[in-house]
Amino acid sequence: MTGMPTSSRLTAFMPPHVLERVASHGNARLKQCARNTLQADAQFRLRNASRPSARPADSPRPGQVARYIYTANRQQTLPGSLVREEGAPDSGDVAVDEAYQWLGATYRFYWEVFERHSIDDEGMALIGTVHYGEDYDNAFWNGAQMVFGDGDGELFNRFTAALEVVAHELTHGVIEREAGLIYADQSGALNESLADVFGVMVKQHHFEQTVDEADWLIGEGLLTERVNGRALRSMAHPGTAYDDPVLGKDPQPGHMDDFVQTASDNGGVHINSGIPNRAFYLAATRLGGFAWEAAGPVWLDALIDARLARDADFATFARLTIDRATARFGGGSEAERAVTQAWADVGVLP
Amino acid sequence: MSRADCPRLTLGSVVAIAREGGFAAMPGLSRPRRFACRDLTEGQRARLQALIDEIESLGSPGSPGGNDRMVFRITLEDTGETPSWERLVDESLTPKSLNRLWKSGPAALGD
Ligand SMILES: [Zn+2]
Numbered sequence: 469m470t471g472m473p474t475s476s477r478l479t480a481f482m483p484p485h486v487l488e489r490v491a492s493h494g495n496a497r498l499k500q501c502a503r504n505t506l507q508a509d510a511q512f513r514l515r516n517a518s519r520p521s522a523r524p525a526d527s528p529r530p531g532q533v534a535r536y537i538y539t540a541n542r543q544q545t546l547p548g549s550l551v552r553e554e555g556a557p558d559s560g561d562v563a564v565d566e567a568y569q570w571l572g573a574t575y576r577f578y579w580e581v582f583e584r585h586s587i588d589d590e591g592m593a594l595i596g597t598v599h600y601g602e603d604y605d606n607a608f609w610n611g612a613q614m615v616f617g618d619g620d621g622e623l624f625n626r627f628t629a630a631l632e633v634v635a636h637e638l639t640h641g642v643i644e645r646e647a648g649l650i651y652a653d654q655s656g657a658l659n660e661s662l663a664d665v666f667g668v669m670v671k672q673h674h675f676e677q678t679v680d681e682a683d684w685l686i687g688e689g690l691l692t693e694r695v696n697g698r699a700l701r702s703m704a705h706p707g708t709a710y711d712d713p714v715l716g717k718d719p720q721p722g723h724m725d726d727f728v729q730t731a732s733d734n735g736g737v738h739i740n741s742g743i744p745n746r747a748f749y750l751a752a753t754r755l756g757g758f759a760w761e762a763a764g765p766v767w768l769d770a771l772i773d774a775r776l777a778r779d780a781d782f783a784t785f786a787r788l789t790i791d792r793a794t795a796r797f798g799g800g801s802e803a804e805r806a807v808t809q810a811w812a813d814v815g816v817l818p
Numbered sequence: 819m820s821r822a823d824c825p826r827l828t829l830g831s832v833v834a835i836a837r838e839g840g841f842a843a844m845p846g847l848s849r850p851r852r853f854a855c856r857d858l859t860e861g862q863r864a865r866l867q868a869l870i871d872e873i874e875s876l877g878s879p880g881s882p883g884g885n886d887r888m889v890f891r892i893t894l895e896d897t898g899e900t901p902s903w904e905r906l907v908d909e910s911l912t913p914k915s916l917n918r919l920w921k922s923g924p925a926a927l928g929d
Contacts, residue, residue, distance in 0.1 A: 544910060605847065606840040608886035624842065633841065640885040651885055659885065687842065700842050716845030732836075732891070738843035 523612075524553070527591030533575035534586070534593045537564045540600040540615075547613055548597050563598040563628045567616060570634035571596055577635070577670040578642070581760045582768055587641035594638065598628060607633055609640035622694060623715060629689045631674055636667035636686070646772045647780075654781040656737035661744035665767055668703055669759050679753045685709065703749045706742030722746040724782075724815030743814050744782055751789075751810035755803060762803050766793045786811040824874045825894050825903040827867050831855045832895045835920045837909075840888040851923055862927035865915075870894070872913050873905050882910055890916060 527534040533554065539561070540548035552559045552568055559565055571594045578584040586592045595613035604617025607627040614637040616627040627633050640663050643649055649659040664686050672682045686709075687700030697710025697718070706720035720742030721727055727743065730736045752763035769792035770776060776788055789807050797803035811817040827833070836850035855863050873892060890912055894903040907916070918926040 605842055606886065606888055608841065608884055610882060610884035610887070627841070636841070637886065644885075663885070690842070700844070710844070712846065714846050719845060732848070733839045733843050738839070738841075 524550075524593050524595065526593045527586060530583075530585045530591065531579055532591075533572055533579075534591065535568055535571050535575075536593055536595050537567045537571075538595070538597040539564065540597050542599055542602050542618075544601050546597055546600075546610065546615065547595055548600075561598075563616065563618065563626050566626075566628035567596040567598050567614075567634060570628065570631045571614075571638065573631060573674045574635040574638045574670050577666075577673045577760070581673065581764065584642075587638065588645050592641075596634070598626075607637055609637045609644075611644065614638060614641075619690070619692075621692070623692055625690055625692060627690065630671075630687050632664075632667040632671040632686055632688075633690065635670035636663040639663045639666040642666070643771065647776045648778045649776075649780065650778050651734055651737060653735040653737075654740070655779045656734050657740035658744055658780060658782060658785055660737045660741035661748070662767070662771055664701065664703060664741060664745050665748045666764075669764050672759055678757060679759050680756070682759070684749055691715075701738075701742065701745070703742075703745040704753075706746055720745075722814060743816065744785070747786070747810045747814045747816060750813050751807045754806040754809065762797070763807070766796060766803060766807060769796060782816045786816045824871055827855050827863055827870070827894075828896065829856050830897055833866060833870070834891075834893040834895065835916070836891050837920060838889050838891055839886070841886040849920065851920060853919075853924060853927075858924065858927065859929060861929055862924060865927045866919075869913065869915050869919065870903075873907060873916065876907070876911065882908055890920065892916070 524536045525534065535552075535554050536550060537552045537559075538548040539551050540546065551561060551564045575586060575594065578586070586594065596616065597613060598616045598618075600615045600617050603620035605620055605624045607614070607616045609615075614634065616634075618626045640659070643659055643662050649655045649662075651659055668682070668684060668686060671677075672679075684704040685699035685702055688698060690700060691697050691710065695710065695715060696712040697715065699709045701718070701720060702709040706722035707718050709718040709720070711717045719728065719739050721740065722742050723746075724743060728736045728739045730739070733739070748763060748767060751766075752759040755762045766789050770785060770788040773788055773792065776785065790804060790811070793801065793804045793807045808817070832855070833853045834850060835853075836848045838848060840847070853866060855866070858866065870892075888909040890907045890909065892905045892907065893901040896902045915926070
């Protein structure tokens with residue numbers, strides 16, 4: 469067989485966000501293939517979501533978190549067996565208890581700072597599964613719950629070890645419901661960045677750190693001492709979190725001049741997120757105090773703004789944050805100037 | 819898709835496997851591998867072909883959705899650098915044999 473892959477073959481395993489783009493921008497043949505696959509996907513998800521009895525109860529009232537922590541027992545079945553639910557005492561399993569505590573801290577952040585009642589602002593139950601898979605070096609949001617691996621022990625510790633990781637995954641749920649940012653290319657990197665931005669703010673809020681006291685690291689404590697690195701990402705200085713013979717060098721750019729073009733990882737969503745990450749860091753540090761007092765609310769305003777399109781690029785989001793800074797703090801305000809300058813500094817806006 | 823459409827490995831084929839994505843998407847975790855059919859035994863080639871057939875037969879089970887999930891990218895190169903066949907398979911839908919192949923290399927294909 470020679471030549472390029474046929475359209476049907478290409479679309480067979482494309483993630484839905486890519487299919488959506490193909491369905492709206494591709495040529496006629498590709499479009500039909502993408503639409504067929506999207507239909508199959510929708511049916512697949514419906515089948516798998518239609519088990520209401522399996523979903524535990526949501527929160528009974530605003531301000532009250534509803535947490536359910538399961539163990540996958542090193543298998544890959546979700547959600548696994550329930551170990552600890554809301555109000556239950558420590559389980560004695562450190563991963564279970566960390567997930568419980570950090571989900572609580574994340575809920576509290578969204579509630580106390582933004583009066584947001586859980587992921588959907590309607591008290592959605594927070595479901596976390598720990599001990600997922602064997603030596604699993606990952607944590608993810610699957611559209612309904614958060615999932616955490618134990619790490620392989622050689623390079624990675626358990627993924628519940630860092631509060632911002634748990635907060636990052638929960639925030640993916642918020643982003644999914646509010647903006648539905650397509651998980652590819654710039655909108656995907658923006659999705660990743662927002663998960664990091666709110667993840668790091670939850671950490672700073674929990675430990676009561678000002679922007680100057682905070683380390684602005686994502687996944688601090690996840691890497692074992694065998695690894696030459698401090699964390700998985702640095703929002704202050706993207707590209708400097710690790711430089712290791714086995715894991716390689718942190719590839720994140722902190723400026724549009726260094727934007728990475730790649731097909732891998734949905735167009736480098738975990739790489740180019742360094743650019744908007746640094747923009748938030750610059751805005752927040754310029755404003756001083758606590759990140760959730762000025763920069764945080766501006767970013768949340770932009771995230772929940774109805775004008776934020778699913779395929780928004782960095783510049784669109786940047787203009788929205790300036791607009792929301794003006795609306796919240798006034799034209800010519802320090803916040804407006806700090807946000808504007810931050811996006812200029814990372815080359816997203818002129 | 820008919821069976822006839824399935825890619826067939828030849829002696830000149832090269833199969834590349836890499837893992838992408840995840841919350842900890844770090845360069846060193848991708849661990850790309852390349853299997854040149856020329857260097858494989860007949861038995862190993864047959865097992866690699868069986869794996870490609872299995873991936874192809876998965877059809878379109880749908881992406882599980884969500885964020886920070888890892889995927890495997892499997893690429894078949896015949897002559898030239900343009901891939902003649904490529905698949906992204908979500909980690910949760912990945913055949914065990916593919917995972918073993920990515921982890922252990924040709925040893926996972928037996929003798
Ligand atoms: Zn993420």
